[in-house]
Structure formats: C-alpha cells, structure tokens
Amino acid sequence: MNKKKAIVIGAGVNGLVLSNYLQKSNYDVKIIEKSKSIGGACSSDSISINNKDISFAKGATVLGMMPDFIFKDTGLSKKLKIYSPEFQKVVYFENEGSEVNIYKDPYKLQKELYNKVGERGSVIEFRDDENKVVQFIKDGYKTGEPPSIDSAIKVLGKDLVDMWITGTARDLLNHYFTSDKTKLYMGMTVIESSPESIDSKGSAFIIPLMDSGSVFDGYWGYVKNGIWQVTEELGNINKSIGVEINISSEIDEIDSENKKVFLESGKSFDYDVLVFATDPLTPTKYFKNKKLKKTLEEKKYTGTSGKVTAFFKNKVKWINHSDDDDSLSSFKFIFSVDNLNDFEIKSQNAYNKLNYYEPGYIQVYCEGAGQRKLGNKEPFDKLIFFTKNISYDKKGYEIPEIHEKIKDTVFKYILNPEDCVKSVFLTPKDMNQEFHFPEGNIDHMMLTDGQNFNQRTFSEINNSFYNFGDLLDVFYCGAGSYPCGSVAGTAGYMCFKNITRHK
Template sequence: MKRYDAIVIGAGHNGLTNAAYLARAGLDVLVVEKNDYIGGAAVTRELHEGWHYSSCSYVCSMMRQAIHRDLDLSRHGLLLVPYLGTVAFGDNGETLIDYPDEEASYLELKRHSPHDADAMSRFQADLGRYAQLIRKTLLRTPPDPASFKPRDIGELLWLAREFWKLGEKELYEYIRFFTMSAADFLEDYFENDLVKAAMASPGIIGTALGVESPGSAYILLHHVMGDVDGNVGAWGLARGGMGAISHAIASALREAGGEIRTGAGVERILVKDGATIGVVLENGDELYADIVVSNLDAKRTFTRLLAPEDVPPRILERARNFKIRGSSGKVNIALSGLPRFTGLPDNPYINRGGQGFVGSLETMERAYDAWKRGTWSEDPFIESVIPSAWDPTVAPAGKHWMSNFIQYCPPELADGPWTPEKRDAFGQTVVNKIERYAPGFKDLIVHMEVRTPHEIENEIGLTQGNIFQGELTIDQLLFNRPFPGYGQYRMPLKNFWMCGSSTHPGGGVSSACGANAAREILRDLKKPNIVPEDDCYDE
C-alpha cells in the first residue's frame, strides 16, 4: 500500500495552501476532502441554473499578497478586484455612502456631521497604525513565551521592539484598544449614530460578541488589516466567486505534484505509540503517511477525529472548552434584475460596492440580545454585496446574484432544533428587511439559498458554523491559538500538525495559517524554507 509523506485533512484554502508548499518542497502530499468539491468555505457552486453562489465566504481582503505572488496564483487564474464604495442604511432609511473618491466621501460625512468628517482621517490613521503592527505578525510563527529556545526569545524581542515603535502614548492606547468594545472605541472619534454604526459593523462580523462587548474592537481591526493589490484596508471580489481562490491554489498544488481526493471524509486519525500514522476514511479505507495535518477546527479535530485515549487529558479538556460559538447566517439570492434602493443616486459605483443594513448601534445590540436568547432578530444586521454588478461570470446576462451575511443567527434555537421551516422563516426575515430599503425587491427573487449555522456546520464542517474556526478573542490569539503551549502548529502528538484558522493568525481567507504551518513542518523535516515570512508592503 502506498505511503504518503503527508496527508492533509480538508481541502479548504488553508489546507490547499499547506499542501501546495509541502509539495513544492518535494513531499508526496495527499489532500482528502469529505465533499465532492474543494474549497471549504471559500467555494463557488452553481445551486441554481446559471447562477454561481459564493455560498459561504463572499469577499476577500486578508489574502496575503506574498503567498499570492509566491504561488503565482494569477497565472493559475485568480483575479481579485477591489469593490468600490459602500452604503450604510440607518433605521429610518437615512444613508451614508462611502465613495471611492476621498473628497466625495469627506463631503458625504460632512453632510451628517462636520465633526465626524474631520475625525475620520484620525480614526483611519490610528486604526491603520494598529493594523500595520498586527499585519507584520500574520506570516510569522508566534513565539512561545514559556520557551528558552533562541528562536522564541528572538521573536519575543522582535515583538517587543515593534510594540515599542508605537511610542509610549500609542502603546497605552493600543493595550486599551484590545480590551475595548467597538462602541466604546468609536465613541472616542464620532458623534453621529449612523457613522458609528457603519464603522462598527466589521467589529461584529462572524463573532459571538455585540458592539458593546469588550474585545469587539479587535474584531474591527481584524477586518481592516488586509489589502488588495497593496491597497491596505481594501476589500475585493474574486472573479468567478470565492471558489476561484481555492481552485487557483489547488492548481498550484497539482502543478507541484500534489494529489487531491474528494468524497473522502476522514472518520478517524490513526495513532500508534503517541504518533499519528495516517487516517481512516468514512468508507473504511486506511491511508498512511509520515505526517498528518488537520485543516479542521480544533474542537472537531480533537473531539471527533481522535480517540479520547489518544489525546492528553489536558488538551482534550482545552479542546472541549475551545470557544467556537456560531453567530452568523448567510442568504444567497438569485435576482432577475438589479434592486433599486431608496434614497440613493443612480451610481454604478454603489452597485459595485456593498450595502450595510446597519440600523444603529442599538439595533445591532438588540440583534445580539436575540442571539443570546436562542433566536434571531426580526431586525438583523445584514452586510450585502452584488458581485454580478461587475463580474458577468456569476449570473446570466442581465441577471444578478446578491450575497447577504447576517448577524446574528444562533447555532441552537431555544424552541428546539433547526428545521427547514425555521430556516426558511429566518431567510424571510432577511428578505423583509431588504424590502424595506428596496421596494419591489421580493418581486426580483428567482431563487434563494438560506444557510444557518446548522447548514454551515453540516456541509462545511465548521463547528457551530463559526466562520473563524474559533473566536478571535484575546485569550485565543497568537501563542494561545488554539491552546497555550501549542501555538506553533505542532500538536501534542508526534507527526501531527494543524493548519486551519484555529491556528494563528485566525479566520479570514488569508492562506497564512496554511503557509505558516508548512514553514514549521519543513523546518522540522530539515527542508529549505520556501515559505514567505513577510509581505513586502510591510517592509
């Protein structure tokens, strides 16, 4: 029976990135995927004839440009384009437009608040400064603060130097920032309710925190430290949908000699004498390898794929307590035409951008309260984008596809399990809210796909539908991710690694987790380091 150098579990973008680098280093690599398609949450599927949905992840910013260049993903068909402008809708139909032109955006802010128009540059400068520091850590392995190894000591000293560069005042503010709520942080800058709500929205995306929850300010930062084409903080869309990212990485992997096997779900990870030796597939096949790499989340990996007797009791307890609460839903809608939103000029830049149905900070917090009670709000926060306004490959000519991301949606309901009827009722709530801002929207609907955390977990394998594979709170960052003492991708079993978003630097379509894990694997195997350790834009 053939024995591989490495088996990677899960063909999400991080698993594919990890495998691509291992294959480029000369290893015989197999990626096994339970679904009959690749990509995990970064996937595009034709779920209605002619319409291609990015059914989970829908926009791209976190993708590390160093990895994009290193794997030559453009040659493998990947094209990322910044989307232009966004509009935030308030509770009473008021609008705040973020134009791609700086002067136009300033005048729009001034229309709402001259104070906030002037404060925006200070806010963006402060947030950008904080983001730059974190960006420098994304393609670096976190140091182990309890280690006396020269490499860990050197990395800790590097971190200390980078923090000190902020200056004394900024350092105090940065430490304060990590413990703040998004709402409190924004109060330091803005006075207008709609401006604050629009700026707060990234702080709740994908997380089980509200805008008033301590720690949500960092989530805001996590969503603005990416870039598209070197434009830091920009968001982009992949031509052909998010699946184009996964397929480009898969193409680089196959070019390097790697193998991908779909329809090959893993039932169990094989362990012998404290070391992983392979996997057992759901169909009973046994596959063997020198190393095993899991791209699944930490809870699923340690509590479902490994036998309890094979896991150190302390780690098993940490895996069971790993915070991975689902809080998001997704509604993908095929449309017969482009919706027309009230109170907006007929501007193609707006259609090519996003729509944030933010309401107000109070509306967002009430939606979070509903989630805590085990239901969804009748007035949810919705972040929408219509990729077909610029990408003709995702919908038939003259038709459109609208992606809607919803906060909050509980993984478990107070009145019992999710059913198709409850799922559809949740989807109708989303449609009803959009209709308030775009009369006639319901008449444009051709097809809908509604995803609650229940569907996301069952199909994609994300525990509780958590899109980050674990919450991005301060206790689960850097060397604490996924567990203290195991933040360097090596797990407590020999020859066993993790490369998914449960590891540093966390969620988002960045490929950083997969690349960082590959670097550490190659280092242990005494192979040349072929994985980038920084982005040139940060030098």
C-alpha cells in the same frame, strides 16, 4: 535530498495554501479530504430557475482578507480575475431613512459623517492609528512570526496596544468618535462572525484584523465566476506541482507513535508532519490528550451570521443610484439599530437564543453587478445578504418568515424587488451541517477573550504556535487558529513558516 512526508487533513483554503508552500519546500504532500469535493466553506452550489442553471457561492462570497503575497506566491494571481468596486460603499439607517456614503478618502469621509450623522470626532486620527496597527498585523503575516503582545508593544507602543489590541471595542470607538452611527459602521466587524461582546477584552482587535487583507489593500471585492475559483484553482495548481489530493476519504485511526494515518478505505499513509486544516474539534477525535480535549471543548464556538442569496431575472436597480456596474457593485449596509447599546443587546440576545432573529445589520454584496464588471454573463442578477443576528437554533427552511423578513429589509432600497425569482437562506445551524463548523461560526471558533490574537492557538509547545497540543509533529492551521477564518490562507501560510522554522 530525501523529501519529507506531510499529510494535510482538510482541503479548505488553509489546507490548500499550506500544501502549496510545503510541496514547493521539499515536502511530499498528501491531502485527505472527507467531502467529495475540495474547497470547504469556499465552494459553489448551483440552482436551476426556469430551466436556467446558475452557480453561486455556497459559503464565502467576497475576497478581501487574502495577503497579496499569498495570492502571488501560490500562482493564483495568474489564474484569477478579481475586482473591487471603486464606488463608495453606502450605509442605510433603516429607522431614520438616512443614507451615508463611505468614501475611501478619510477627509471626504470625515466631512460626510460630520454633515450626515453629526460626527465631531476624528476619522483621520482613527484611520492613521488603524493603518499603523494594520501594517503591524500584515508584517507579522509575511514573516510568519506568531502574534505577541511584547512585539506589538515594541512596534506600536503601549498606548496603541492597550487601545487596539487588548482593549474593548466600545472604548476604542468612544475614543475616536462622538456619533453612534459612526461607531456602528466602524465597529460592525466585531460581530461579523460571532456574537462577540463589544465590552470584552481584546474585542477592539477584530476591527483592524478585518482590514488586514492586502489583495485589494484592505478592501473587498469579487472573483470572476465566483470566489470558489480560489480553492478550485489552488487545487489544480497543487496537483500540477505534485500534491496528491484524496477526496471522499475518512480517517479511521492515527498512530502518532509510528506516524501513520489509516483511512477507512484501508489505505494508510506515513508522515513526518501531520497538519489539521479543519475545525479545531476534529483533531481531538484522534488523539488521547484528555487535557487538550477538555480545553477545546470549553472554548466558545457560537456563530450568529446568516446568509441569503437572492436571484433576480433583471438587473437590480437601487433607489437613488446610478445604473453603472461599478456603482451597482459597491457594498451596501443596512442597519436596523441606531446605537451601540442596541447593537450589543441584539447581538447578545441572538447568542443567548432569546429570538431566532434579532435584526442588527445586513451587508449586501452585489455579486451579479461584480460579475458583470468582470465580464461574466449570467442568466440572473445576484445579491447576497450577510445578516446579523441569527441564533443557533433552526435551519433556514424551518424559519421561512425570517427569510422573508431579511429580504423585505433589503427590498425597500431597490426599485425592482418583484424581479427576485428565488432565494436561498443559510443559518448558523445550516453552516454547522454543511461545512462542519462547530456551532456554525464562520471563523470556526469565536474571536473572543482568550481566543484572539496571541491566544488563538492550541499549542502546548513553547515558541511553536501552530502545534496541536504537545504533539511535536502535529499542527493545526484551520480558521480557528490565528489570525481567523476568511478566504485568505494566512493561517496555512503561517503554519508552513512555523513547520519549516523548526525542522
């Protein structure tokens, strides 16, 4: 049987996962990547400190959203060593000086929250219902069925759908919890990638969405050497099965009638199927669908996440913490707000650019300790501070005082801050320039009303979720499509199912 020709634009995790499945399914795949290396936002950088070189994650840092079946099917599970800490996460409330342990066991967590923050609601009920929704989401990933409210109602019932899928995050949190601090912890992922209002319709859905990975069963962890191994290894695997990867390749023109892509280098490729695994605005440059271009330009793209990578000459030690690497590698969270109202105000202030930095929370990934657990010896310990809320105004080097403020917030909790020898700061503006993310959103596009769940699509073709506009042979599966961004490849896989279902 003659193979069909697929061209995939963009060699980020989604383009690489899609290519892997297509190549194994009677397609001859060529990838066109404009950067000089693959990986997109899942790639590495390196730095020399006191003549010692160390690599670090330029964009994404921790693994968690990837479905287990993608990890296995692509061959990644045989190539990568991964690890998720067993030790409980720790939450610090900056203003009160309090510390709460987030145990995996819901009964133990219920007790901890009861004692530490006066929680009188039900963690157990919350987790039970969340698990039902998460299972529904995961089942949809595997079958590749596009998200639909009708099928959600059939499986979950109208009450759960109203609360967890189409409802607001504030209503969801108020339904299960009484303590603002519990609500803050359970609801923090709503604004993880973008300044989504907790009062907007559908914002509740982001909470189970962020727990729907299965490589660590809903938890997050580390990849030996660094998360960029995911895309590097996928690139190697893809080459070994015959995928052609063209880096440093700029598209000059696309002739959609004759199904040809012309590169600036003079090369051209024919296609049966063309897929954009880029940000959603990129494909609009090549097609004349004015209506779609306008629709896309009107969507919301803003991101408000910052990232500091800090390097330490000695092992980081946390105050009141044991010294073993499982405990040291567990995730830590520092909240600078105490209640949902302030959480919302700070997030919206950053969105509206009222200040460069509106302290909300910092997620601390203890990458160095994770690497030690994985047997990777590095010359420096590393901590990553994933920080909310940074407005889309300035590059990191333009606001050194904010870079310092973020570090100082975390340094209060460690015993040896003087060992920090270097740090690097990325703002949404940097992410726009480094990774071509429109307005710096790590999901490419906000997970907001009209852009979430069944509405996270650009298709104008009925029952074909991943098409781009009304173009029958053109698809879109970057982080701006369902489910969202992340080092997961889920959109790439679901797009593969869409393409092969209709061909």
